[in-house]
Amino acid sequence: MLRETAVLMTRLITGVNPVWVDCDAASSSLRVYFANHGSHLDFATLWAALPRSARDRTRPVAARDYWGRTNFTRSVINVFNGLLIAREGITRQDNPVEQMAGAMREGHSLILFPEGTRSKDGCIGSFKSGLYHLAEKVPEAELVPVYLQNLNRILPKGHLLPVPLISSVVFGPPIKLDDGERKQDFLARAKEAVLNLAPRNHP
Amino acid sequence: MNWSSPVTHHVLIAVFGVLIVSSVIGFILKRRAKTEEGNATVKNLIARTNSWWLMVIVLFTALSVGKLGATIIFSLISFLALREYLTVTPTRTADHMVLFTSFFIVLPYQYWLVHSEWYGMFSVMVPVYAFVLIPMLATLGGDVTDFLERSARTHWGLMVCVYFISHIPMLMTLNVEPLRMGPAGLVLFLVAVTQGSDVFQYVWGKLCGKRPIVPKLSPKKTVEGFVGGVLTASAVGAAMFRLTPFAPWQAALVALVLCVMGFFGGLVMSAIKRARGIKDWGTLIEGHGGIMDRIDSLCFSAPVYFHILRYFFTPN
Numbered sequence: 001m002l003r004e005t006a007v008l009m010t011r012l013i014t015g016v017n018p019v020w021v022d023c024d025a026a027s028s029s030l031r032v033y034f035a036n037h038g039s040h041l042d043f044a045t046l047w048a049a050l051p052r053s054a055r056d057r058t059r060p061v062a063a064r065d066y067w068g069r070t071n072f073t074r075s076v077i078n079v080f081n082g083l084l085i086a087r088e089g090i091t092r093q094d095n096p097v098e099q100m101a102g103a104m105r106e107g108h109s110l111i112l113f114p115e116g117t118r119s120k121d122g123c124i125g126s127f128k129s130g131l132y133h134l135a136e137k138v139p140e141a142e143l144v145p146v147y148l149q150n151l152n153r154i155l156p157k158g159h160l161l162p163v164p165l166i167s168s169v170v171f172g173p174p175i176k177l178d179d180g181e182r183k184q185d186f187l188a189r190a191k192e193a194v195l196n197l198a199p200r201n202h203p
Numbered sequence: 204m205n206w207s208s209p210v211t212h213h214v215l216i217a218v219f220g221v222l223i224v225s226s227v228i229g230f231i232l233k234r235r236a237k238t239e240e241g242n243a244t245v246k247n248l249i250a251r252t253n254s255w256w257l258m259v260i261v262l263f264t265a266l267s268v269g270k271l272g273a274t275i276i277f278s279l280i281s282f283l284a285l286r287e288y289l290t291v292t293p294t295r296t297a298d299h300m301v302l303f304t305s306f307f308i309v310l311p312y313q314y315w316l317v318h319s320e321w322y323g324m325f326s327v328m329v330p331v332y333a334f335v336l337i338p339m340l341a342t343l344g345g346d347v348t349d350f351l352e353r354s355a356r357t358h359w360g361l362m363v364c365v366y367f368i369s370h371i372p373m374l375m376t377l378n379v380e381p382l383r384m385g386p387a388g389l390v391l392f393l394v395a396v397t398q399g400s401d402v403f404q405y406v407w408g409k410l411c412g413k414r415p416i417v418p419k420l421s422p423k424k425t426v427e428g429f430v431g432g433v434l435t436a437s438a439v440g441a442a443m444f445r446l447t448p449f450a451p452w453q454a455a456l457v458a459l460v461l462c463v464m465g466f467f468g469g470l471v472m473s474a475i476k477r478a479r480g481i482k483d484w485g486t487l488i489e490g491h492g493g494i495m496d497r498i499d500s501l502c503f504s505a506p507v508y509f510h511i512l513r514y515f516f517t518p519n
């Protein structure tokens with residue numbers, strides 16, 4: 001009930017318009033959706049753009065130091081069944097990649113923002129290595145690049161009030177880690193896959 | 204809307220008659236279409252007709268509620284149009300407060316002024332107060348990149364999507380007597396003539412359009428389509444004179460002015476789309492694109508129509 005309301009509210013505010021480019025929306029394979037990050041609305045919007053069956057088994061990955069701060073932020077992220085991971089102070093016991101791989105072994109797909117933080121100017125920053133390590137650990141997963149358009153305009157970093165512009169979520173053809181592909185090459189390729197989905201007339 | 208007047212009955216019969224005939228034609232053509240291209244055209248025709256059903260029903264429902272209904276429905280149309288316009292208009296993070304204010308303060312206040320019938324403020328709020336408010340708020344964003352362009356673009360959107368469209372429900376506050384169908388007739392005349400002109404231009408253009416007027420802006424707008432469409436819509440306007448305070452010849456003349464304004468409204472909005480590299484403003488109405496694609500001609504014709512009525516057809 002709470003989840004349905006969250007989906008409806010997100011769709012209402014962001015007017016989200018999912019586009020699937022060479023990517024099967026109804027596929028039941030294990031997936032990591034990775035996207036550019038510019039707004040608090042990103043994970044909710046991407047999540048709301050998924051077909052219902054996929055949404056039910058997809059968990060957004062969120063920073064524990066941010067979303068785990070208070071009871072309120074924790075309850076917000078719980079509505080979306082978020083997976084809280086550590087961004088700093090990583091130890092062998094508290095290893096985010098191990099946590100993500102664990103969730104995937106339980107059959108969950110993930111939503112991941114490899115830049116690690118929200119961009120301020122709408123440009124896509126360099127990708128952190130978590131996506132690479134996850135691809136190594138869960139080689140059967142399909143890595144789906146996603147481009148989120150306009151969400152950084154609807155609710156930019158540092159603002160509390162959303163502006164009702166129309167966003168779009170573009171899902172691209174899945175990629176996989178090639179045998180022996182170097183980390184830097186793979187991360188550059190993944191970023192390129194997201195950038196390729198950006199419409200040319202992006203305002 | 205005056206339900207007991209025979210004029211109202213004739214309008215209802217005519218409008219729904221046209222819709223039913225179009226739906227029947229679409230149904231027949233669908234069975235006959237052979238070629239790929241023919242199929243696509245018929246599909247588009249049917250989608251457009253279906254959207255027209257929805258738009259007509261929404262408009263009549265709103266008008267039957269009266270001025271309040273019209274105010275609410277056109278404020279929603281303004282909201283959706285502004286949303287489409289600003290979505291494809293480049294702004295920067297520093298404009299966030301400007302955008303928020305446009306949607307949630309300027310727009311509702313403009314329609315509140317329609318509701319409260321404070322004509323003086325209605326006519327200057329967006330041109331004067333929103334004009335100064337937008338750059339004021341933008342300075343606080345502290346970003347000088349394209350400062351004037353950003354402010355101008357946002358203000359332009361408010362003028363077109365909010366200020367001009369708000370003149371349509373404002374028609375119902377005019378002291379025009381006597382109106383056989385009630386004030387709703389004034390709105391119907393404007394919408395029927397302007398939108399009819401678009402439809403007739405499309406039809407004439409499909410039938411015998413050859414010479415494009417401004418091929419760079421809108422290759423489908425042809426001289427033949429324009430002349431045929433405008434003359435047909437003006438004739439329709441003359442036939443609808445009973446909805447207005449006009450004599451038949453005046454109705455034809457006013458309709459002609461509205462058609463020309465509507466034509467340029469469409470052309471201007473098309474130029475903006477081309478400059479942005481987009482084909483449609485949105486995807487809201489099937490077969491039509493966005494709501495902006497449907498109302499672009501009304502944006503320019505509504506204020507002119509309002510002023511013709513206010514300055515020449517009301518006492519004092």
